[in-house]
Amino acid sequence: MRILFLTQIIPYPPNAGPRVKTWHVLRYLAQRGHEVTLASFVRPEEVEFVPVLERMCTAVHTVPIQRSRVADVRYWLKSHVTGRPFLIERDDLAQMRQLVRSLLAVHSFDVVHADQLTMTQFALDVKKGVGGRRPFTIFDAHNATWTISSRMADNAPWFLKLVLRLETARIKRYEAMLVEKLDHTMVVIEPDRGALLAGAKNGQAADLADRISAIPIAVDTQKLRPTRRQSGSANILTMGSLHYPPNADGVRWFLREIFPLVLADAPEATLTVAGKNPPPDFAEIAAQYPDQIRLTGYVPDLQPYMDAAALMVVPVRAGSGMRVRLLEAFARAMPAVTTTIGLEGIEAAHEEHILIADDPADFAWQTVRLLRDQDLQDRLARNGRLLAESRYDWRVALQKMDAVFELAARQK
Secondary structure: OEEEEOOOOOOOOOOEEEEHHHHHHHHHHHHHOOOOEEEEEEEEEHHHHHHHHHHHEEEEEEEEEEOOOOHHHHHHHHHHHHHHHHHHHHHHOOOHHHHHHHHHHHHOOOOEEEEEEEHHHHHHHHOOOOHHOOEEEEEEEEOHHOOOOHHHHHHHHHHHHHHHHHHHHHHHHHHHHHHOOEEEEEEEEOOOHHHHOOOOOOOOHHHHHHHEEOOOOEOOOOOOOOOOOOOOOOOEEEEEEOOOOHHHHHHHHHEEEEEEEHHOOOOOEEEEEOOOOOOHHHHHHHHHOOOOOOEEOOOOOOOHHHHHOOOOEEOOOOOOOHHHHHHHHOOOOOOOOOOOOOOOOOOOOEEEOOEEEHHHHHHHHHHHHHHHOHHHHHHHHHHHHHHHHHEEEHHHHHHHHHHHHHHHHOOO
């Protein structure tokens, strides 16, 4: 099939959750013989990776994007006028809208695949294309985004709660509208099916549920090989893109409320925080523990840090969808501790593949317990690796996507 694939970021290198997800979807579509034309926003630091996508796609078209806080204020004020979410207003660039229209006017696409929430507005804009036929439209929802905003509001200072709750309500209505207006929606976890429909009009949710498919995020278990962890290590690793508010919130929670409890029981423990753009307060907290906490910033290769660690922690209080960090931990045979929200959508079991804890005291206890129990580390590592290979490798997990494109083919 001929697919116009719209994405908010250049999906390479696969070094962050959204890129990992989209990269493997593109790989799978190409492997299945589909002709993919990619239309993507591009930031200055991403331009060098465009040739990688050009080797895999039929064509790649990019639109420059540059964010600023001043512009964000303008988009936020505009959202009050339009009633659309701030996230939609922020990415509604005329150049992308024109690109999509021009591509549809020239090429006969079978499918328009909108990757992530903010790209759906350009799929909504799709009318009849070449030959008078309208392409099948897909919303590839990495998350039920309104649930992220809602959970962030729960943990936010009082002065941000109102802002976040207003944005939550707008996103909730908008996502339900997308499920109604676009031909099909893909979510990564079953709970997001209901979450996307929570904003639907009375009586609509049941009718729309069949237009949503759950297809998990996938990783490459052939590339992500088991880590050779140092025996006797007392190092704890946590990682993530720290400019993303839910990631920063979880790590901040661990730094402030959990790690001091860990040190009280295990004074030999150390913590490595790896991730791009750590917030300024992380350095302030780390300065209180100069011998125990290390902030690395962005690192091009995580392997040395994993090799040096005994375990990984994935502290999550807000978010939606699946945590790629956990899937990669399983693939790398890295024992881990997370929360119930962190494990959401992943078919892993407490004590078998991972340890789960939701309050600071229990999270600290499970971390210390795992730190000191080599047999438990080895068992979780072994079981996690088997789980990743059998359920979450991209060659296996993304086979569920075939049914969506078969549906699109039947409606040609």
